[in-house]
Amino acid sequence: MSEAAATPEGQTIEGRYRVIRRIAEGGMATVYEAVDERLERTVAIKIMHTQLAQGAHRAQFVERFRREAKSAASIANPHIVQVYDTGEFNGLDYLVMEYVxxxxxxxxxxxxxxxxxxxxxxxxxxxxxxxxxxxxxxxxxxxxxxxxxxxxxxxxxxxxxxxxxxxxxxxxxxxxxxxxxxxxxxxxxxxxxxxxxxxxxxxxxxxxxxxxxxxxxxxxxxxxxxxxxxxxxxxxxxxxxxxxxxxxxxxxxxxxxxxxxxxxxxxxxxxxxxxxxxxxxxxxxxxxxxxxxxxxxxQDAHESTVPALVGTIPAPPAPPATQVLPNTVPDTVPDTAGSEENGSTTAAGATPVPSTPGAAVTTPLAPVPPVQNTPVVTDQTATQVITSQPGSTTQSIDLAAVSDPDMPSSPSHNLPFPTISAQNMPHSAQHNAQVDRPRKSHKALIITLVVALVVALCAGGGGGAWWYYLGPGSYWTVPQPTDVTCVQGEACSTAGASWSTYKSTLNVANIPFKVSQQYSDDVAQGAIITTSPKNVGDHISKRNNDHLSVVVSRGVKPATVPSDIDDPNSANGKDPLAALQAAGFTNVTRDESQEQYSQTLPEGTLQSISVEPGATLPHNEKITVVLSKGPMPVAMPDVVGKTQDEAMAALNEAKLKVTTSEAYDDKVPAGSVVSASVNAGSQLHWGDAVSLVISKGPEMANVPNVVGQNKDAATKTLQALGFDVKTTGLNILGLVQQQSATGQTRLRDENGKKTVITLTVV
Structure with a gap:
């Protein structure tokens, strides 16, 4: 699969769907935000993982993928995420879905x-x-x-x-x-x-x-x-x-x-x-x-339950009096590197990623009040003020009807989810609402007096201006994380705090922040490594767009063991230690005490490893490797003159590869070693090649009977066989009367001289 297929951001699928960014990851597929340029609308594209498309069970996964498209597309209902299109992109099946x-x-x-x-x-x-x-x-x-x-x-x-x-x-x-x-x-x-x-x-x-x-x-x-x-x-x-x-x-x-x-x-x-x-x-x-x-x-309530739509949850520490509580909702730390800001996310994948494949969640909700804040009241007549127990906060509960004019009509919208008015309030609630009116008047009066006082200070001596431009109104104070204990009089760092919890605290205090992520061997994933400013109580100026910089831990950096590290013919397999170092592992140990010689594994290649090739592990995971010592060195045995069986036994014991050939030899008996390609005592290694020449004994020839033949003809016949010829006798008629040898006769003696045959000629 090409690299382009693995990272489709920026590409256009079928000349129509331009992929913008990754928004969710599941066990079977990755979901991307894309733009349908033909219909000019935002869609979600779900693309099957490469490893599934190339795996042994590809057909089963593709069938499940296509079944999802058919199942969802066959249902017309506003409460079902719609599937618009399906196809194949660079060998990977994809679905085009409604962007939710x-x-x-x-x-x-x-x-x-x-x-x-x-x-x-x-x-x-x-x-x-x-x-x-x-x-x-x-x-x-x-x-x-x-x-x-x-x-x-x-x-x-x-x-x-x-x-x-x-x-x-x-x-x-x-x-x-x-x-x-x-x-x-x-x-x-x-x-x-x-x-x-x-x-x-x-x-x-x-x-x-x-x-x-x-x-x-x-x-x-x-x-x-x-x-x-x-x-x-x-x-x-x-x-x-x-x-x-x-x-x-x-x-x-x-x-x-x-x-x-x-x-x-x-x-x-x-x-x-x-x-x-x-x-x-x-x-x-x-x-x-x-x-x-x-x-x-x-723990703080007198009753185990209360009749409320949004319960009386203990409020977080009160923010500075001048701050306005934002309607932001804390979400999870994104899985990918990036940065975030209040009210929006700029990191790819910063949207809470569903835990199952295919969930087409794409962007955070429009600002939703968290349970600890006062909900937005859309209809004053449909709001009941419930007075909480002592020590808790008073909360407004929005009980407006849930029907939505933008939502297509369906049977579920006819359920009688009620609204609350003075007529149908419980008696105690009516009483609380009546009591609340003078409180609101007092509150308005207090606010008016405070505003007048600030104006007077600004006009009279600049004290208000000092408070706003140089005093406490000119900065935010770094709040203490709820899961960090500070010691009085000592610097207290935010390091180690849970980011998801601390982010909610910052949102409530309306403190702007930017987030980046780093791997850390010491700080758990999702916890804060450091902030700038770093200590609780430090000031963040409200001027010049200052903010709190937060570095969140991505946990221990992962690394992947090369899948071919045990293949001695691959580049990674030829030098496993260098391959693991290049992959990012920092705790690799070579166990030399377990290393052995091998006929099949070259020296320095992998004999064994304590983890599975292809596994993804923390980079500091301890990995123990045992390397091969390669073929063992051996000395060449002295086999010349020994019988073939004796020579082969000695060479096999040295684990050498032997080839043989045969030759006549006038001195070495048949079946014995005439010579070897390597001198005795030379250093070799298991598996090295050695050639032997095995004697066939002295070369023989069959001498024919030439008696009665012409001397010259007989001489040529014997010389052609490789013999020397000597003649004696009267040589009157020129005919061979006798010969010194017949039948199988050695062509040479032990010194290599040709055998002489004597002919008697009459």
């Missing part, structure tokens, strides 16, 4: 802890409305959980990630032997019978509602196996057990959704939505307002 401005429900759960009955039922009703549309076309989602419930910038639900969805007639929990879905939300029949049903989606919705009201799921365990065991063998306890005082009809509805037996739940999402619409008109205002206090707020 917002966050997922998990983000709000982490922020608020618990929800009121009103907010819970609104989210559940819109989720059921979206699922009802899916169930009507026979699609089962199979992975309903807060991470897949998006809340757009109008606060409405949009369901995403249909990657596990299938037609109800063929839906099973697993097709490859792997459990699909999230353990905390899985229905019993999914775990036990491997069947994904419409009622299974409702079970997941019920668990989600239970968690929104109670602040945690009903079954918890560090071991997923234990958790799924509880889902199969235990009934989900009534939410009333952890939310005492909640309306029994709300608890009964959630119990109906989370019944252990499939047939004890509603038939599908439409039935569940109808049931919700039947009982909600019967709820009184106290039931709608019920909200369980988070654990950290219960």
């Amino acid at each position: 401005h917002g966050v997922n429900l998990r983000h709000d759960m982490n922020l608020q802890g618990t929800f009121s009955v009103r907010e819970t039922l609104r989210v559940i009703s819109e989720t059921l409305d979206g699922l009802a549309a899916a169930h009507r076309v026979g699609v089962v989602h199979r992975d309903i959980k807060p991470e897949n419930i998006l809340l757009n910038d109008r606060g409405h639900v949009q369901i995403t990630d249909f990657g596990l969805a299938k037609a109800a007639s063929q839906a099973t929990l697993s097709s490859t032997g792997m459990l699909l879905g999230t353990a905390a939300y899985l229905a019993p029949e999914m775990i036990e019978n491997n069947q994904a049903t419409k009622q299974g989606d409702l079970y997941s919705v019920g668990i989600m509602a239970w968690e929104m009201l109670a602040g945690d799921v009903p079954f918890t365990s560090d071991n997923p196996v234990t958790m799924v065991f509880k889902h199969v063998h235990e009934d989900v306890p009534s939410v009333a057990t952890v939310c005492p005082g909640i309306d029994p009809r709300v608890a009964a509805f959630i119990a109906h959704l989370t019944a252990r037996a499939v047939n004890d739940r509603p038939a599908d999402a439409a039935d569940a939505l109808h049931e919700l619409q039947q009982f909600t008109p019967q709820l009184d205002m106290a039931a709608w307002q019920y909200r369980k206090l988070p654990d950290d707020a219960r």
Whole structure:
């Protein structure tokens, strides 16, 4: 896969979709913000990971990817994230999806802890409305959980990630032997019978509602196996057990959704939505307002629960009197390097990244008040002022109706989520509202007097100007992080504080900041390495656009072991120590005590390594390598004159590679070594090549009978065979009468001289 495919930012796909930036990362794909230049609109493009597209199970992942497109595209509902297009880009499948401005429900759960009955039922009703549309076309989602419930910038639900969805007639929990879905939300029949049903989606919705009201799921365990065991063998306890005082009809509805037996739940999402619409008109205002206090707020409250939509959560330390609390929401530290500023994010990927693939969350919500701040009041007649317990703050609760004129009409919008007016307020609330009026008048009078005093000081002696330009009004003070302990009289650094928590403190104090990230071996990921100014109580000037610079830890820098480090023929395999150093590892140890000679591994190549090749680890992870000493050095044995068997035994013991050839030799007996290519005693190494010449013995020839032949003819015949010829006799007739040798005869003697054959000629 080309580098361009791996980093598509700045590229245009199919001449239409111009990729802007990465906004989310999942286990199966990466989501990017892009511009559809043909229709001039912002979209989200989900591109499959390269390693899946090139892996052994490519076909399965591509099928799941395309199933998501078909499943989502077949459903027309405002509560479903729409899929516009699909295709292939540089060998990678992609989906073009609706660009959702917002966050997922998990983000709000982490922020608020618990929800009121009103907010819970609104989210559940819109989720059921979206699922009802899916169930009507026979699609089962199979992975309903807060991470897949998006809340757009109008606060409405949009369901995403249909990657596990299938037609109800063929839906099973697993097709490859792997459990699909999230353990905390899985229905019993999914775990036990491997069947994904419409009622299974409702079970997941019920668990989600239970968690929104109670602040945690009903079954918890560090071991997923234990958790799924509880889902199969235990009934989900009534939410009333952890939310005492909640309306029994709300608890009964959630119990109906989370019944252990499939047939004890509603038939599908439409039935569940109808049931919700039947009982909600019967709820009184106290039931709608019920909200369980988070654990950290219960310690200061006289009651375990209070009838409020946004609970009385202890307020953070009061900011300077001149500061205005911003409507900003703390989010998570981004996974990629960059910088952030109040009110906006400039880092790629700084939007809270969903934990599951396909969640098309793209930008933070429009400013949403955190639970500790006073919500924005849009309708004064629909606002109740609830006086908190002593020591806490008074909060305004916006109970305006949730219908949105921009949202298409759907059955869920007809739920009777109430508004509050003086006529339907509880008596105590009416009393508090009446008492609050003179307080507001006193407050207005005090503000007027303060303003007049400031004006008088400025006009009279410049004291106000001093306060604003040189005094406490001219700077911000670096606040103390809640998780850092300071010692009186000693400098107190912000280092080590949780950035996500401290960011909220800075937002509340309206202190501008910029964030960068660095790897750190000492500071945990997400914690502050340093700030500038660095100490609590230091001043940040309000002039010249000064700000607090924050360096956040990305944790220990990772490094990847080269995947070919154990291949002695690769560049990394030929020098493993240099390869690990180049990869960024700083704690590599060579164990020479374990090194051995090898016939197959060259000297200096990898014999063993304590980690898996290709693994990504912290750069300071201890890695132990054992290198090969290569072939062992050996001396060439003396094999000349030895029999072939004796020579081969000696050379094999020295682990040398031997080749042989044969030659006649007048001195060395047949089958013995005449010569070797390497002199005896020379230094060789295992696997070196040696050539031997094996004697065939003296060369022989068959002497023919030449008696009676002409002397000259007989002489030529014998000389042609390699013999010397000597003649004796009268030589009158010129005929051979006798010869000195016949049959097999040596051509040469031991000294290498030719054998002489004597012919007697008459």
